[in-house]
Amino acid sequence: GEDVEQSLFLSVREGDSSVINCTYTDSSSTYLYWYKQEPGAGLQLLTYIFSNMDMKQDQRLTVLLNKKDKHLSLRIADTQTGDSAIYFCAESFTDKLIFGTGTRLQVFP
Amino acid sequence: DTAVSQTPKYLVTQMGNDKSIKCEQNLGHDTMYWYKQDSKKFLKIMFSYNNKELIINETVPNRFSPKSPDKAHLNLHINSLELGDSAVYFCASSQGGGTGYTFGSGTRLTVV
Numbered sequence: 001g002e003d004v005e006q007s008l009f010l011s012v013r014e015g016d017s018s019v020i021n022c023t024y025t026d027s028s029s030t031y032l033y034w035y036k037q038e039p040g041a042g043l044q045l046l047t048y049i050f051s052n053m054d055m056k057q058d059q060r061l062t063v064l065l066n067k068k069d070k071h072l073s074l075r076i077a078d079t080q081t082g083d084s085a086i087y088f089c090a091e092s093f094t095d096k097l098i099f100g101t102g103t104r105l106q107v108f109p
Numbered sequence: 110d111t112a113v114s115q116t117p118k119y120l121v122t123q124m125g126n127d128k129s130i131k132c133e134q135n136l137g138h139d140t141m142y143w144y145k146q147d148s149k150k151f152l153k154i155m156f157s158y159n160n161k162e163l164i165i166n167e168t169v170p171n172r173f174s175p176k177s178p179d180k181a182h183l184n185l186h187i188n189s190l191e192l193g194d195s196a197v198y199f200c201a202s203s204q205g206g207g208t209g210y211t212f213g214s215g216t217r218l219t220v221v
Contacts, residue, residue: 033209037150042199042214086150096142096165097210099152 004091004100011106018079020103022072022089029091032065034074037086037102046074046087081107112136115200115213122190123221130185130216132200138211139204140164141183143175146197146215158183190220 003025012018024032033048049056049063049072056063062075072089084107089100113134122128134141142165143155157165158177172188187194200213 031209035212043152043201043212045209045211048209088152095140095159095205096154096157098154099144102150102152 004089004098006087006089006100006103008101009104009106011108012079014079014081014107014109016079018076018083018105018107020074020076020087020089020105022074022100024070024072024089024091024098024100026091026093026098027067027070029093031092032063032072033090033092033097034061034063035088035090035099037088039085043088076105079105079107081109083107113200113202113211113213115198115216117216118214119217119219121219121221124190124192126190127186127188128190128218129187130198130200130218132183132185132213134181134200134202134211136202136211137204138202139180140202141177141180142201142203142210143183143185144199144201144212146199148196152199156183156185187218190218192220194218195220 005023034046035043036046047058060077064073086102086104088102090097115132140159142157146152155169156175160180161177174186177183197215197217199215201210203210
């Protein structure tokens with residue numbers, strides 16, 4: 001099936017870490033992605049992880065993948081006001097991306 | 110600039126009209142897509158073309174007709190526009206192999 005779920009909202013204080021969670025259903029997905037969408041803008045690829053990896057770190061971003069539980073998370077260290085946006089996880093599924101419902105991250109001072 | 114570009118950025122039109130959205134990519138990718146983002150921000154694939162051939166058509170009304178004159182272009186034509194067609198439409202391209210998709214900046218369609 002094609003179902004990718006995320007919590008809708010997350011609010012954090014500037015300087016704290018943010019953790020955005022995602023659950024997916026298709027265990028055959030080869031890659032999983034995180035995209036960022038700022039207000040009125042398109043989708044920006046933040047990072048992706050290959051399905052045989054457990055973790056990937058890229059500067060302030062850490063992606064964790066638990067294949068057994070089909071759970072993906074994105075941790076943003078030292079969250080800044082510029083990180084306020086909607087974050088989408090996505091799984092690759094037969095030549096297309098299936099997007100999660102999106103998590104709106106709000107960062108307050 | 111290497112990118113996926115869509116035009117127009119905004120489109121306001123009356124019910125019943127026919128309109129087109131254009132998309133071009135200069136990344137040399139083989140596959141192009143149209144996605145629809147509704148008012149709740151849900152993103153859903155509509156169409157996918159690989160080297161000018163339709164490979165995905167996701168139960169989209171046949172008022173929507175994609176056209177790919179070459180692998181760098183994928184246009185979307187919509188006939189008899191309805192209020193429910195109001196959304197942001199994103200074009201994207203990919204080369205496959207897990208490199209991710211590159212998205213255009215979107216076309217906000219408002220049907221009144």
